[in-house]
Amino acid sequence: DAGVTQSPTHLIKTRGQHVTLRCSPISGHKSVSWYQxxxxxxxxxxxxxxxxxxxxxxNFPDRFSARQFPNYSSELNVNALLLGDSALYLCASSLVPYEQYFGxxxxLTVT
Amino acid sequence: DQQVKQNSPSLSVQEGRISILNCDYTNSMFDYFLWYKKYPAEGPTFLISISSIKDKNEDGRFTVFLNKSAKHLSLHIVPSQPGDSAVYFCAAIDSMNPPPGAQKLVFGQGTRLTINP
Structure with missing residues (x-):
């Protein structure tokens, strides 16, 4: 069975740019969470x-936004990138509370 | 405000011995606790969890102990194996924090466990 998948694997952006990260949960999981x-x-x-x-x-600024689609996949968007946004962005899905499975x-590297 | 703390950044244990990883928390509303293991270039992998109504949960080589009065939990790995070398994260949830069903995991900083042959 496929686990949680995320794309892209690596990304380099410049300060001020926008980025979209994608996540597909485990089949049957309806909950998706994002972590930095x-x-x-x-x-x-x-x-x-x-x-x-x-x-x-x-506790993240409004530059961070997300949405979930009818197939339960999700996108995380970050606007006006700052150097401090450089991090590993993790997506997790869950079926039962509270065991989350991570991709x-x-x-993300911001230069 | 670090609500979940893992005060040992690293731990080195000989293969076959017991590994004990510790975690302290400050928020008395936390009622569910989890341990994750993370290898480089991979996401955290769920290991074992415990509800606040219990004080011990066991799964194979892994046992988690919870001391609510001390706001302390620990993960015991017996016997330790080389494949156990990884970063271990403790996480906690306040399951009643509105909205109900929200699954905000609060993580500690992690402890790097190294198993020596």
């Missing part, structure tokens, strides 16, 4: 979506 992991730290919660509705939002992540 900065080097040396644990993942930080950004958003959670369930049945296409936002269920939770972490391999997208490594």
């Amino acid at each position: 992991q900065v080097l040396g730290q644990g993942p930080q919660f950004i958003f959670q979506y369930y049945e296409k509705e936002e269920r939770g939002r972490g 391999p992540g997208t490594r």
